[in-house]
Every structure is written in C-alpha cells, then in structure tokens.
Amino acid sequence: MVAKDSITVYLRRVEMTFPVYLHLGSLTIHPHWLFEALAYFVGFRLYLLMRTKGRIPIKQAMWVIVGAAIGAALGSKMLYWFEDPAMTLAHWNDWQYMMGGKTIVGGLLGGLIGVEWTKKRIGLTRSTGDDFVFPLIVGMAIGRIGCFLTGLSDHTYGTRTTWFTGIDFGDGVPRHPTQLYEIVFLLLLLAFLLIMRYRNRRMTIAPQPEGTLFQQFMFAYLLFRLVVDFIKPTLHPFAGLNNIQLACLAGLGYYTYLLFIRKTSIEVIQDERPRY
Numbered sequence: 001m002v003a004k005d006s007i008t009v010y011l012r013r014v015e016m017t018f019p020v021y022l023h024l025g026s027l028t029i030h031p032h033w034l035f036e037a038l039a040y041f042v043g044f045r046l047y048l049l050m051r052t053k054g055r056i057p058i059k060q061a062m063w064v065i066v067g068a069a070i071g072a073a074l075g076s077k078m079l080y081w082f083e084d085p086a087m088t089l090a091h092w093n094d095w096q097y098m099m100g101g102k103t104i105v106g107g108l109l110g111g112l113i114g115v116e117w118t119k120k121r122i123g124l125t126r127s128t129g130d131d132f133v134f135p136l137i138v139g140m141a142i143g144r145i146g147c148f149l150t151g152l153s154d155h156t157y158g159t160r161t162t163w164f165t166g167i168d169f170g171d172g173v174p175r176h177p178t179q180l181y182e183i184v185f186l187l188l189l190l191a192f193l194l195i196m197r198y199r200n201r202r203m204t205i206a207p208q209p210e211g212t213l214f215q216q217f218m219f220a221y222l223l224f225r226l227v228v229d230f231i232k233p234t235l236h237p238f239a240g241l242n243n244i245q246l247a248c249l250a251g252l253g254y255y256t257y258l259l260f261i262r263k264t265s266i267e268v269i270q271d272e273r274p275r276y
Contacts, residue, residue: 018151018170032154035146043139051131056124064128067118068111075110076102082243084235101155104140105225105244108218109251129214133193137217141186148179158231176231185224193217212259219255222248 022029044065051061080101081088091097115128147156151169158176160166166174193213200208226248236242241249 016167018149019153020149020151031149032146035149036143039139039143039146042142043135046138047131047135050134056126056128056131060122060124061128061131063118063122064115064124067114068132069114071114071117072107072111075113076104076107078110079103079106079243079247082246085237103244103247104143105222105247105251108136108221109247112218127209127211127214129211133213133217134190137186137190137193141183141190144179144183144186148177148183155234157233158228159233161231178228178232181228182224186221189217189220192220215255215258218251219259222251222255226252 020031022031022034047065056064077099080103081098083101083103088098112129119125119128144156147154151157152171156179157167157169158178158181160173161176162174163176165177165180167177168174193216196208196216197213200213226245229242229245229248232242234242234244236245238246
C-alpha cells in the first residue's frame with residue numbers, strides 16, 4: 001500500500017506542459033508533425049527492408065503501396081466524418097473542418113480496400129499484407145508518441161480516471177493516457193507476431209498460409225480499439241458505440257471469417273481428401 005501511494009505521489013509531481021515542443025537549436029518543432037513524419041519515414045524504410053524479396057516484383061509492390069496510401073487517406077477521413085454526423089453535415093462546406101481530422105482504424109480499413117482494388121487492377125493474386133505488418137506496428141507506435149506529446153488538441157486522450165496512470169494534459173483533469181496504452185499494446189503485439197512468424201518459418205508441415213500474419217494483426221488491433229474506445233470522451237451515438245467501434249465490429253466480422261471460419265472449412269476439406 002505504501003509503495004502504491006509513493007508511486008501515485010511521484011507521478012503527480014511530474015509536471016509536463018502540453019504540447020511538448022521539441023527544440024533543435026533555434027528551431028521549435030511541434031511533436032505531432034515531427035513524429036507523424038518520422039512514423040511514415042521509418043515505416044516505409046522498414047517495409048523496403050523487411051518485405052519478402054522476389055515474391056512480388058518491385059514495380060507491382062510500388063503500385064500496392066500507392067493503392068494502400070490512397071485508400072488509407074480516404075478511409076481515415078471518411079470515418080472521421082462519421083464521428084459526429086450532425087457536425088459534419090453542418091460543416092460540409094468548411095474545408096478546414098473536413099480536412100482537420102483522421103483515424104487510424106479508418107486508415108487501416110481504407111488501406112485494405114485500396115490494396116485489394118489495386119491488386120485486381122494489376123492482376124496480382126498473391127497476398128501482400130504480411131509485408132506491411134511490422135512497418136505498420138512500428139509506424140503507429142511512433143505516431144502515438146506524437147499524439148501523447150501534443151496533449152488535448154490531438155483529441156486522442158481518454159476519459160477522467162482515478163488510476164495512478166492518470167495524466168493531466170493541461171485542463172486540470174487526470175485522464176487515461178490511451179496513447180500510451182496503445183503504444184504498450186503495439187509493442188506486445190509486435191513481440192507476439194515476431195514469435196509467430198519465427199515459428200511459422202520453422203514449420204515444415206502445414207505452415208500458415210500467406211496473409212495470416214496480417215489477419216492476426218488486424219484482428220488484434222481492431223479488438224483493442226473496440227475495447228479502449230469505451231474510455232475515450234468521444235460521442236457514442238450508435239447504440240452506445242462510436243464511429244470507430246462500429247468500423248472495428250465490421251472489420252472483426254471480416255477477419256473472424258478469414259481466421260476461423262474459412263480456415264476451418266479449408267482444413268476440413270483438406271482432411272477429407274483421399275490419400276494415396
């Protein structure tokens with residue numbers, strides 16, 4: 001009990017002023033822009049480093065990246081507009097409002113649609129998702145650092161809390177630092193999927209099919225966001241859910257089918273085949 005109280009007192013004494021601007025000589029840099037740019041840069045470099053060489057021609061791989069980028073940009077905006085439908089309708093001609101926000105979940109689902117559409121256009125039938133898993137996780141974790149350091153204006157914080165993790169972002173209210181929760185979750189997910197990939201590569205009998213790693217990543221992240229958004233102070237106008245949670249449910253339904261229902265059906269069919 002004493003140790004817990006000591007931790008609580010210590011954390012309350014740590015004072016931060018948000019946004020936490022970064023200084024490089026005489027240059028003052030906003031944390032959101034810096035870490036967002038860093039996330040894109042590191043993620044892209046990691047993709048080029050970790051992608052499976054030779055499986056997909058580099059020209060087709062670049063088209064897949066373009067499709068993912070366009071789909072992610074559109075998806076992140078469209079889901080943001082559904083956060084408050086009444087507000088969006090009232091400001092449909094306000095360019096600054098319409099372009100002002102975005103969501104990671106919308107970006108992931110929109111990027112998925114963009115990739116699949118691009119693959120059909122260029123005649124690519126092989127799965128490409130596994131190559132994106134680790135660049136996405138690392139990029140998202142880096143980006144969330146910028147979200148945390150930006151504070152209230154980023155609108156990614158949580159609700160009021162009495163937990164020892166509560167942080168005052170500048171309005172005098174201790175809140176769940178959901179950005180930090182997400183970073184911890186992503187790091188744990190990164191470790192888990194690295195182990196799964198290592199085990200799969202060592203399997204000589206019935207290894208996981210291409211695309212399974214990406215499906216596991218999407219299922220885990222969408223499930224996390226479905227849960228954590230209950231402690232975010234956004235509108236929940238859809239039967240107690242917000243726009244992101246609705247998208248998560250749709251995505252979870254799709255990946256539940258891919259990971260559990262379709263996979264089981266394929267395994268049953270293979271087991272029923274005659275063996276000679």
